[in-house]
Amino acid sequence: MLKRAAWRAAEVFTTPAPPQEFARLFNPLVSSRQLRGVVTAVRHETANSATIEFTPGGTWDAHKAGQYARIGVEIDGVRNWRSYSLVTAEGHDPAITVTAVGRVSSHLVHHTEPGDVLFLAPPQGDFLLPTGPRPLLMLTAGSGLTPVMSMLRTLLPQRRDADVVVIHSSRNSDETLFLDELTQMNDAHHSLTLVHRFTEHEGRLDLATTHDLDTLCPDWRSRKTYVCGPQEMLDDAERLWHSEDLPHELSVERFAPTLFADPDARGGVVTFEKSDKEANAEGNTTLLEVGEDAGVLLPSGCRMGICRTCLTPLVSGTVRNLSSGELCSDEGELIQTCISAAVGPVHLDA
Numbered sequence: 001m002l003k004r005a006a007w008r009a010a011e012v013f014t015t016p017a018p019p020q021e022f023a024r025l026f027n028p029l030v031s032s033r034q035l036r037g038v039v040t041a042v043r044h045e046t047a048n049s050a051t052i053e054f055t056p057g058g059t060w061d062a063h064k065a066g067q068y069a070r071i072g073v074e075i076d077g078v079r080n081w082r083s084y085s086l087v088t089a090e091g092h093d094p095a096i097t098v099t100a101v102g103r104v105s106s107h108l109v110h111h112t113e114p115g116d117v118l119f120l121a122p123p124q125g126d127f128l129l130p131t132g133p134r135p136l137l138m139l140t141a142g143s144g145l146t147p148v149m150s151m152l153r154t155l156l157p158q159r160r161d162a163d164v165v166v167i168h169s170s171r172n173s174d175e176t177l178f179l180d181e182l183t184q185m186n187d188a189h190h191s192l193t194l195v196h197r198f199t200e201h202e203g204r205l206d207l208a209t210t211h212d213l214d215t216l217c218p219d220w221r222s223r224k225t226y227v228c229g230p231q232e233m234l235d236d237a238e239r240l241w242h243s244e245d246l247p248h249e250l251s252v253e254r255f256a257p258t259l260f261a262d263p264d265a266r267g268g269v270v271t272f273e274k275s276d277k278e279a280n281a282e283g284n285t286t287l288l289e290v291g292e293d294a295g296v297l298l299p300s301g302c303r304m305g306i307c308r309t310c311l312t313p314l315v316s317g318t319v320r321n322l323s324s325g326e327l328c329s330d331e332g333e334l335i336q337t338c339i340s341a342a343v344g345p346v347h348l349d350a
């Protein structure tokens with residue numbers, strides 16, 4: 001109410017332009033439509049990863065440990081969105097730790113500077129700490145450590161006796177995120193057990209059977225378990241906990257959809273009619289990626305077939321749903337570009 005009155009008073013001085021337009025000139029976080037954040041620090045973690053701290057604009061909801069946010073960044077005039085876990089403790093300004101894999105993440109790691117503006121969506125996700133004290137097991141690999149870092153940074157200062165086992169896999173110590181901080185945490189908290197698995201020498205943690213878990217964490221069945229890492233690891237964990245009749249004890253964080261590549265898939269030329277652009281698409285590349293690479297501004301959200309933000313009308317041609325394998329050639333049908341690929345020439349109303 002007070003805020004609205006203040007804007008009305010400001011109109012006296014800024015007419016004919018609304019006061020928001022003047023504010024936007026000086027404060028990049030003021031936007032009537034799009035949540036934004038300004039980068040306050042960039043810290044390199046390993047040779048190809050960096051932590052980017054940012055201060056979000058006013059309507060950002062404080063994140064809970066383990067949540068993620070979609071971050072938008074403009075590259076060559078096209079706004080690209082990706083989901084990243086928020087790595088700071090609850091109650092702190094957010095930060096993301098990004099590994100330079102793929103175009104958007106590489107851009108963030110190598111070209112972000114303090115003062116840059118990021119486009120933001122509110123924190124979300126239910127990969128959250130239990131509400132009461134529980135013995136915990138964290139199984140992470142590579143950048144899958146990031147949501148768990150937020151949990152550890154939140155939990156350990158509050159409960160020095162929190163019983164947590166972290167088994168983290170990375171290729172070697174040079175590629176391990178937060179290595180020094182984890183070591184310090186381990187020294188400071190006797191009830192924290194940290195197991196580094198360097199896959200270069202020890203091979204991957206095998207979750208296809210109970211053998212590795214029985215060896216590294218014999219009471220794993222009695223722990224609330226969180227797993228975040230490559231898809232194969234997540235799939236194995238889900239199968240194992242199901243086979244032990246413990247699916248309710250497992251929380252899985254997935255950032256990528258389960259897509260099925262068809263080795264015989266043929267792509268085709270995709271025409272984005274409204275944008276007047278054309279691109280050659282491979283048979284297993286999503287139409288969203290094809291469009292973005294061609295400089296077409298397509299709507300997107302989760303990029304994993306959940307939110308349906310990317311729905312785009314099919315004008316003609318056939319597309320394959322990479323998740324279900326189903327084909328669709330119905331004119332006017334709304335298709336999810338983030339999980340659909342071209343089968344021959346395709347025209348989209350985009």
Ligand code: FES
Nearest residue numbers: 301302303308338
């Ligand atoms: S972007 Fe969410 S369903 Fe396609």
